Amino acid sequence: MVPHLVTALTGPLLDLEKRMLDKTTEIERWFRMAWNDHAPPFYSSVDVRNAGFKLAPVDTNLFPGGFNNLSPDMLPLAIQAAMSAIEKICPEARSMVLVPERHTRNTFYLSNVARLAAILKQTGLDIRLGSVSDEITEPTRFDLPDGQSIVLEPLKRYGNRVGVDGLQPCAVLLNNDLSAGVPAILENIKDQIVLPPLHAGWATRRKSIHFAEYDKVVDSFCAMLGIDPWLINPYFTQRSQLNFHERVGEDALAEAVSEVLAKTRAKYAEYGITEQPYVVVKADAGTYGMGIMTVKDPEEVLALNRKQRNKMSVIKEGLQVSDVIIQEGVHTFESIDDAVAEPVVYMIDRYVVGGFYRVHTGRGRDENLNSPGMHFVPLAFETPCNTPDCSDRPDAAVNRFYAYGVIGRLAALAASQELDATIPVEKAA
Amino acid sequence: MVPHLVTALTGPLLDLEKRMLDKTTEIERWFRMAWNDHAPPFYSSVDVRNAGFKLAPVDTNLFPGGFNNLSPDMLPLAIQAAMSAIEKICPEARSMVLVPERHTRNTFYLSNVARLAAILKQTGLDIRLGSVSDEITEPTRFDLPDGQSIVLEPLKRYGNRVGVDGLQPCAVLLNNDLSAGVPAILENIKDQIVLPPLHAGWATRRKSIHFAEYDKVVDSFCAMLGIDPWLINPYFTQRSQLNFHERVGEDALAEAVSEVLAKTRAKYAEYGITEQPYVVVKADAGTYGMGIMTVKDPEEVLALNRKQRNKMSVIKEGLQVSDVIIQEGVHTFESIDDAVAEPVVYMIDRYVVGGFYRVHTGRGRDENLNSPGMHFVPLAFETPCNTPDCSDRPDAAVNRFYAYGVIGRLAALAASQELDATIPVEKAA
Numbered sequence: 045m046v047p048h049l050v051t052a053l054t055g056p057l058l059d060l061e062k063r064m065l066d067k068t069t070e071i072e073r074w075f076r077m078a079w080n081d082h083a084p085p086f087y088s089s090v091d092v093r094n095a096g097f098k099l100a101p102v103d104t105n106l107f108p109g110g111f112n113n114l115s116p117d118m119l120p121l122a123i124q125a126a127m128s129a130i131e132k133i134c135p136e137a138r139s140m141v142l143v144p145e146r147h148t149r150n151t152f153y154l155s156n157v158a159r160l161a162a163i164l165k166q167t168g169l170d171i172r173l174g175s176v177s178d179e180i181t182e183p184t185r186f187d188l189p190d191g192q193s194i195v196l197e198p199l200k201r202y203g204n205r206v207g208v209d210g211l212q213p214c215a216v217l218l219n220n221d222l223s224a225g226v227p228a229i230l231e232n233i234k235d236q237i238v239l240p241p242l243h244a245g246w247a248t249r250r251k252s253i254h255f256a257e258y259d260k261v262v263d264s265f266c267a268m269l270g271i272d273p274w275l276i277n278p279y280f281t282q283r284s285q286l287n288f289h290e291r292v293g294e295d296a297l298a299e300a301v302s303e304v305l306a307k308t309r310a311k312y313a314e315y316g317i318t319e320q321p322y323v324v325v326k327a328d329a330g331t332y333g334m335g336i337m338t339v340k341d342p343e344e345v346l347a348l349n350r351k352q353r354n355k356m357s358v359i360k361e362g363l364q365v366s367d368v369i370i371q372e373g374v375h376t377f378e379s380i381d382d383a384v385a386e387p388v389v390y391m392i393d394r395y396v397v398g399g400f401y402r403v404h405t406g407r408g409r410d411e412n413l414n415s416p417g418m419h420f421v422p423l424a425f426e427t428p429c430n431t432p433d434c435s436d437r438p439d440a441a442v443n444r445f446y447a448y449g450v451i452g453r454l455a456a457l458a459a460s461q462e463l464d465a466t467i468p469v470e471k472a473a
Numbered sequence: 474m475v476p477h478l479v480t481a482l483t484g485p486l487l488d489l490e491k492r493m494l495d496k497t498t499e500i501e502r503w504f505r506m507a508w509n510d511h512a513p514p515f516y517s518s519v520d521v522r523n524a525g526f527k528l529a530p531v532d533t534n535l536f537p538g539g540f541n542n543l544s545p546d547m548l549p550l551a552i553q554a555a556m557s558a559i560e561k562i563c564p565e566a567r568s569m570v571l572v573p574e575r576h577t578r579n580t581f582y583l584s585n586v587a588r589l590a591a592i593l594k595q596t597g598l599d600i601r602l603g604s605v606s607d608e609i610t611e612p613t614r615f616d617l618p619d620g621q622s623i624v625l626e627p628l629k630r631y632g633n634r635v636g637v638d639g640l641q642p643c644a645v646l647l648n649n650d651l652s653a654g655v656p657a658i659l660e661n662i663k664d665q666i667v668l669p670p671l672h673a674g675w676a677t678r679r680k681s682i683h684f685a686e687y688d689k690v691v692d693s694f695c696a697m698l699g700i701d702p703w704l705i706n707p708y709f710t711q712r713s714q715l716n717f718h719e720r721v722g723e724d725a726l727a728e729a730v731s732e733v734l735a736k737t738r739a740k741y742a743e744y745g746i747t748e749q750p751y752v753v754v755k756a757d758a759g760t761y762g763m764g765i766m767t768v769k770d771p772e773e774v775l776a777l778n779r780k781q782r783n784k785m786s787v788i789k790e791g792l793q794v795s796d797v798i799i800q801e802g803v804h805t806f807e808s809i810d811d812a813v814a815e816p817v818v819y820m821i822d823r824y825v826v827g828g829f830y831r832v833h834t835g836r837g838r839d840e841n842l843n844s845p846g847m848h849f850v851p852l853a854f855e856t857p858c859n860t861p862d863c864s865d866r867p868d869a870a871v872n873r874f875y876a877y878g879v880i881g882r883l884a885a886l887a888a889s890q891e892l893d894a895t896i897p898v899e900k901a902a
Contacts, residue, residue, distance in 0.1 A: 072597030073567055076556070080564050120550055124824050127505070128557050135509050138502060166861075168501030395553050432595075 060099065060275050061447045065432050067269060068446070074268050075394065075453055078261075082460040084394040086129055086217065086239040090452040092387045093374035097317055099447060100278050100374045101455035102324070104254055106244045106463075107221040109145070110400070111163070112155040114390060115424035118398030123166045125395035130167045132393075133237060134214045139170035141208055142217045143199060143230075146177040154186050158194050160219060163392075174199035174208045176220065176227045183209075204234035215239060222247045223329075243466055244459075250328045251369045252282035253466060258458035265454060276451060278372035279307045282328060286366050288348070288357040297325070298342040300370040305342070308372045319375055325356070328367035335365045338373060385423070389452030396449040399425040489528065489704050490876045494861050496698060497875070503697050504823065504882055507690075511889040513823040515558055515646065515668040519881040521816045522803035526746055528876060529707050529803050530884035531753070533683055535673045535892075536650040538574075539829070540592070541584040543819060544853035547827030552595045554821035559596045561822075562666060563643045568599035570637055571646045572628060572659075575606040583615050587623050589648060592821075603628035603637045605649065605656045612638075633663035644668060651676045652758075672895055673888075679757045680798045681711035682895060687887035694883060705880060707801035708736045711757060715795050717777070717786040726754070727771040729799040734771070737801045748804055754785070757796035764794045767802060814852070818881030825878040828854045 064071060089108035090101045114122070130137065142164070144157045161171040175196040183197045197208040205212045206229060215237040218230075222245025230242060243249070259277065266273040281300045286293035301323050308321040320340060327335030335356055339345055348356070357365050378385045378401070385401040401423040425445055432446035493500060518537035519530045543551070559566065571593070573586045590600040604625040612626045626637040634641045635658060644666040647659075651674025659671060672678070687706065695702040710729045715722035730752050737750040749769060756764030764785055768774055777785070786794050807814045807830070814830040830852040854874055861875035 069594055069597055069599055072556075072595060074597070076560060076564060076597050079560075117546070121553060124550060124553055124557075127501075127824070131505060131508075135505060165498055166501060168498055168503070168505050170498055395556070 060271060061443060063269060063271060064447050064450055065443055068432055070268060071450060074265065075457070078457055079394045079460075082457060082464060084129075084391070085244070085456055085459050085463070086133070087390075087392045088452075088456045088459055089391070090389045090455040092389055092448050092451050093376055094378050094387065094444075094448075095319075095375040096377040097315060098275055098278075098374055099451055100276050101258070101451055102278065102371070102374060103251075104455045104459050105221075106240050106249075106459055107219050108390060109153055109156045109219070110388065110422070111159040111390065112152070113388075113400040113422035113424060114159075114398040115400075118424070119163065121395065122163045122390075122392055122397040125392035125397050126163050127167045128395070129393035130164075130169065133239065137169060137214045139172065139211060139213045140164060140215050140217055141172050141174040141199070141206070141211065141213045143174050143176060143220050144196070145220045146175070146179075148175070148177055148179060148184075148186065148196065151186070151189055154194060155188050155190065157219060158188055158192055161194065164217070172197060172208045172211060172213075174206065174216070176229060199229055201229050204232070205236045206230065206233060212236070218242075218245070221245055241463060241467075243468055244463055246329050248466065248468075249462075250367070251326060251330070251371075252280070252328050252367075254458055254462045255280050255369065255371070257461040257465065258455060261454050261458045261461065274311050276454070278374055279304050280369055280371040282367065282369050284328075284367045286368060288353040288365065291353070294346050294348075297345045297368065297370070301325070301339050301345055302342040304370050304372055305340075322373035324371050324373045326369050326371065327356075327365040328369050330365065335368075387425075387448050389448050391452060391456050394453070394456075396452055399445070399448060399452070401425075489700060490872060492698060492700060493876050493879055494872055497861055499697060500879060503694065504886070507886055508823045508889075511886060511893060513820070514673070514885055514888050514892070515562070516819075516821045517881075517885045517888055518820070519818045519884040521818055521877050521880050522805055523807045523816065523873075523877075524748075524804040525806040526744060527704055527707075527803055528880055529705050530687065530880055531707065531800070531803060532680075533884045533888050534650075535669050535678070535888055536648050537819060538582055538585045538648070539817065539851070540588040540819065541581070542817075542829040542851035542853060543588075543827040544829075547853070548592065550824065551592045551819075551821055551826040554824035554826050555592050556596045557824070558822035559593075559598065562668065566598060566643045568601065568640055568642045569593060569644050569646055570601050570603040570628070570635070570640065570642045572603050572605060572649050573625070574649045575604070575608075577604070577606055577608060577613075577615065577625065580615070580618055583623060584617050584619065586648060587617055587621055590623065593646070601626060601637045601640060601642075603635065603645070605658060628658055630658050633661070634665045635659065635662060641665070647671075647674070650674055670892060670896075672897055673892055675758050677895065677897075678891075679796070680755060680759070680800075681709070681757050681796075683887060683891045684709050684798065684800070686890040686894065687884060690883050690887045690890065703740050705883070707803055708733050709798055709800040711796065711798050713757075713796045715797060717782040717794065720782070723775050723777075726774045726797065726799070730754070730768050730774055731771040733799050733801055734769075751802035753800050753802045755798050755800065756785075756794040757798050759794065764797075816854075816877050818877050820881060820885050823882070823885075825881055828874070828877060828881070830854075 085106050087108055089105045089110065091103040093100055093102050142157065142161060145153060147153060157173060161173065164171050173194060173196045176199050180196045180198050183195050185193050185195050187193045199206055200208060202212050206216060207213055217239045222242065225247045226242050226245060262273045262277045281304055283293060283296050283300050286297060304323045305321050312319065312321055322338055322340045325337050325339055330336065335358065337352065337356060376384050376386055383403045385403045387399055387401055389399040390397050403423050432443050514535055516537055518534045518539065520532040522529055522531050571586065571590060574582060576582060586602060590602065593600050602623060602625045605628050609625045609627050612624050614622050614624050616622045628635055629637055631641050635645060636642055646668045651671065654676045655671050655674060691702045691706045710733055712722060712725050712729050715726060733752045734750050741748065741750055751767055751769045754766050754768055759765065764787065766781065766785060805813050805815055812832045814832045816828055816830055818828040819826050832852050861872050
């Protein structure tokens, strides 16, 4: 049984969702036109926060894990979307190599890889898994909790291309976010499609660039919809050249926090919102919930203790943090059985293919749910996000999911524009 | 609760389905390549017969009704497929006019129109219904059994284009099979997309041409799969210039029946099938189950009584029948609670979006289920047709549906080739 979903809704969000439902036709046409100008990412997942008065993305992942968290009922949608994507990218392909993350001991992650491979297989592709992990020197079988197993093979270089033993596919799909930089084996690939492009990896990607593109997307979308863009867009700013260890740039960070809090406070006043504003400081190239902190007062960043400074200075793969994004915090008002719930929306190509909630019992609603050691319970969305029922109440689950699907797609569109805007110079030539 | 589905399976079909399941990746790639060469019909439905030893299409509809029979759970798939189709055809369109059948008193049919309009609306199109019925002279509201209502408006001509009052859409979608010929208002349309093309209507379409293309499709498919094409393809031949009223051509028809029976009998012997072979004689341009009869012996067509001859001579819209297709009958071995069940597979663009069973209690398994006055019970497929479970038994429902989806798509591909092959000369220039 799927637990009942409780959302503490207040005025404006109902208005916002109602407006989305009233304008589904215009919204869908708007997306159709937008995707005409920008190729969608091959796949993406977007962390959405529902504050009751505001609905916004807080993170956009271009190498989504967690496909195994989606309801099996959504698989047909994922397969159909993947068929549509493959048909555009490599219509004649017989096979594809999927490059997973290095961590081979996380069976939960490997279950995601198995699910992804199953989806892609059903589009008519033989899928082989080419690992960049040093530990994989020969085909190695991994048993999964559900009784299935997968075989990881070493990724091999063939001249300007990569593959696995005996196979140089027309396309390589990365499910590795390249946090540690681009592995040498993936550099200077020619005559082969790499999805997403290497510059979508966290070695080069920046949240601040993503959210700057999201600003543009949202301004255009909200002009069409006739709503205040703030209702779906968190304020943010960016600061560089910090050094948390050596306390360099603390004043600049405090000033940035102050600036975002002031703007947020003004909006709260405008809408009569009595919650306490807060900001989230995140590593601009961060992921995995590392290098992230919640701040309610600028003074807090001037008084970080050693442990907090250590926590902020290092992210995945041991990289140092010098650039941060300071983003308006969006309260999580959704809860399930008293546990805080954060929705994650999954897309393949331009299509929303499902989602799930990260449900966590031990945290407050202004805390980050995707943090190290966090043991969330995934709760698959019951229904897909493309069948709103306009005759039903806006807070009916099917309609809530439609709104989530809209926000997810706006963030995916921003990612698409971000990737177009950040093509490396040698490639753009 | 969905009733339990009973299928009286014997040897060869299990083999066939097993082979399809073993080769899903190859099959899906084969379709991907095939659709690369032939644009899929905008939509289609295919009547499939499951004889236990044989699985084959018996009719392919390019103006499918009955979308209201599909499970609501399949709607997201239909919406996603329609999005993909619209994006290719008229990516910038804001609206579309749907042209329904003339019969406005069939609320069941009008429910299909409402469902279709709802699917298309969700792709970002304003849908208006432009009727060619003489009865519709102004916007007219029709209430539907489920409490919804639809408004039919008169289709209007605007120079080289058509539309409804105040709207000339970029594309017009026909859900009218043009059995009575192409209405003058739809002739010589320019600068506007008509879907499907007018020559897909029964004014010009011929079953014999469709099944000739199906022969080619199946030969190529079965060469890839390594199976006898007969297992998924009924024998057929065609006869012209008959006149049932005046008993012209009876000998030629008897000879054709004899020919198809003999070939079928040989295959039955080859596979050790003990059923009695039969053929179905159908008007080559017929539809709606009219102008159709089941024959087990050539003598039968030499001894038709007046009532039988009358029944064969006239089809929908009072058209005379002079050309017939003589097709190997495929027994219906599927049953639900002792009632005969015939599956119908629905497609939008290249995607299977669901299906249902026509369930009829009062008929034998070699009789035509889609006949006038037939009151079938629609039973929606429980699961979509694109998620086979290779670890499950081939006769598990999810796997049966995969096989149905393959047969449906082969017929849709044949229809696509048929439409390419029958483009009117003035258009082909």
